Amino acid sequence: MSYTTLSLTLIFVLIPLVLSKSLKLDLEKDTIIATVRSIIQLLIVGYILKFVFETESIIYILLMITLMIVAATLNARKKGKAIKGITWKIALTLIVVEVVTQGILIGLHIIPATAQYIIPISGMLIGNSMVLSILFLNRFTAEVESSRDQIELVLSLGGTPKQAIHTQLTNAIKASMIPTIESQKTIGLVQLPGMMSGQIIGGADPVQAVQFQILIIFGLLTTAALSSIIVGFLSYPTLFNERMQIIKNV
Amino acid sequence: MIPAIKFENVCYEKDELSILNNINGVFNKGKITTLVGPSGAGKTTLLKLCNGLYSATSGEIYIQDNPIHSYEPTTLRRKVGIVLQSAPIIRGTVYKNLALPFTLQNKKLPENEAIKFLNDVGLNESFLHRQAEDLSGGQRQKVSIARTLINQPEVLLLDEITSALDPTSVNEIEQLILKINQKYDVTIIWITHNIEQAKRVGDYTWVMMEGQLIESGETNILWTNTNKLIQNFVSGVTEA
Structure with missing residues (x-):
């Protein structure tokens, strides 16, 4: 899967953001923080795992x-x-x-x-x-x-x-x-x-x-x-x- | 008089707040001492110090002339039994509740023994296999007293055991405690809000206010005391 294709999955983040805004759930900030954190954490882990798997x-x-x-x-x-x-x-x-x-x-x-x-x-x-x-x-x-x-x-x-x-x-x-x-x-x-x-x-x-x-x-x-x-x-x-x-x- | 419990300069603090302040006094062996005083006077704390549920911050408590800390906590609590105000019941039958002190020592309480203690508190054999949760307030309190008696304590601590009961049950429990006091020669310390009850059942009375023991002595003499604090307390409670 290319990063361009992966970026399309951000639609799944947009849906709760729109719902939260329109229903005044006040969860937009937390949703954005969670999204950014999960992207960064998982990417870092992915690269670390790649390195660890290769070095064994x-x-x-x-x-x-x-x-x-x-x-x-x-x-x-x-x-x-x-x-x-x-x-x-x-x-x-x-x-x-x-x-x-x-x-x-x-x-x-x-x-x-x-x-x-x-x-x-x-x-x-x-x-x-x-x-x-x-x-x-x-x-x-x-x-x-x-x-x-x-x-x-x-x-x-x-x-x-x-x-x-x-x-x-x-x-x-x-x-x-x-x-x-x-x-x-x-x-x-x-x-x-x-x-x-x-x-x-x-x-x-x-x-x-x-x-x-x-x-x-x-x-x-x-x-x-x-x-x-x-x-x-x-x-x-x-x-x-x-x-x-x-x-x-x- | 032989002291069953002696307090020597006992203080108790909780969260840097003074709950009991310099308590000195003696509970005489085989006698009933009533503890009276307004809410927050430190009466329950004093009771819980006697059987080691709490420890004094300073000062010393003697149980039959031995410092309280010389007793193993489990031994002390069997020797100095307490009946709690809320009469907590464990889920199950009345027998299961009565057998609890034995179960805790990995022993089995024979049913005929349990019936004997039930009879002592004015309940018949038919109660033995009833669910404890289905009992009335008075019956629960009686089971609670019987359960504490199973350990054959030398001192019995009673924390407002009649405060939630109807007048008939109050009378029954009072008669019961007087009978237990005579039959087992057990020393009784009884917290009550009710001055009339203190007069009816007490040989001695301690009056406590704001963590201090302000007066103690023979119950009959105490109420003729001219101490202004005591008079205020008596009239306050009577008016209430």
């Missing part, structure tokens, strides 16, 4: 993954500011997710250990892990806020912080995992996943595209479970002090 250097692969983890951490931590040390907790979660998933994929020779496979798959799994962490933190802080009486009740009866927060923790873990599980139930029926569609448009064999998509959705399940559970179990102790008292202003 492990250092550049690790650098790319580190960059993804740092960007995802900085984005997700905004939702958990009240939780002490949330930045390193999210970073650790993303590292574990990356090591476990890539360890299985490369260790069992499911994918070749090349930049072409490692980087896009890491991007999808780390991205999903970031979204899961945000969903978890949103729900968890809301659950703790609305259930202070219940938490205090368990503490007052001689329960430990883990026992006191158990219901809120499991509710938040479940709530953050449900979208991943639900979306996989209708995959292929309602929507064709982006990666699969991209491969098919790019001329790949549809069956091979499906095989890779299956690999990704199974990976996403592990990512979903690991992300919310690790962030959850790392986060809840910081809501209590050493005297097993709930800390105010979560």
Whole structure:
């Protein structure tokens, strides 16, 4: 596809801009910023990926993954500011997710250990892990806020912080995992996943595209479970002090 | 008199705001002490300091002559039980609620034991398998009291447990607490807004205002006190 042809897709940006203006939605500025940012970011990534794929250097692969983890951490931590040390907790979660998933994929020779496979798959799994962490933190802080009486009740009866927060923790873990599980139930029926569609448009064999998509959705399940559970179990102790008292202003 | 709980120069601050200021006093063992005072006087905070849900910013609290920090928090909270004003209920049956203190220790509460505690709070066996969410306010509060008693606390803290109840339920709960006090020889600290209730049930009374203990003593004598603050509080509440 030439850049001239690609530029015609800007019509898809014009439509929401016109709608926003005429309906006074006040989204024009954000739409323009999002468009410019996505063009710049994706072009830069495209050229970087080209360079990394050509060099096939492990250092550049690790650098790319580190960059993804740092960007995802900085984005997700905004939702958990009240939780002490949330930045390193999210970073650790993303590292574990990356090591476990890539360890299985490369260790069992499911994918070749090349930049072409490692980087896009890491991007999808780390991205999903970031979204899961945000969903978890949103729900968890809301659950703790609305259930202070219940938490205090368990503490007052001689329960430990883990026992006191158990219901809120499991509710938040479940709530953050449900979208991943639900979306996989209708995959292929309602929507064709982006990666699969991209491969098919790019001329790949549809069956091979499906095989890779299956690999990704199974990976996403592990990512979903690991992300919310690790962030959850790392986060809840910081809501209590050493005297097993709930800390105010979560 | 043997002190069950002793406060020595206790202060409590939250967000740099003084909630309790230099509290000194003793809660006598086996007696009922009522805590009265207007909203915001620091009564609930004082109660939560007693069972370690909060910690004093300065000063010392002694539980049976031992500094409160010498107790493991879980041990302390079983020894000094609290019934919260909102009587929170966990989803499930009355049995599940009563068994909670046992469940937290990975133990199973025998049903006949649960029935015994239900009877103690004036509820019969038929309540055991009812859904706790379906109970009335008074019944919930009774289940809440029974649940705290399961731990066999030596001190029972009651935070305005009758404030949302009708007069019949208030009377029932008062009789119940008096019975529990006698039967188990448990020390009771009872927050109430109602001066008449404080007079009916209290052996001793603490009067608190703006984070300070302004007067304490035997309930009967206290109300004849000429302290202007107390008189103002009594007349204010009576007028309200």
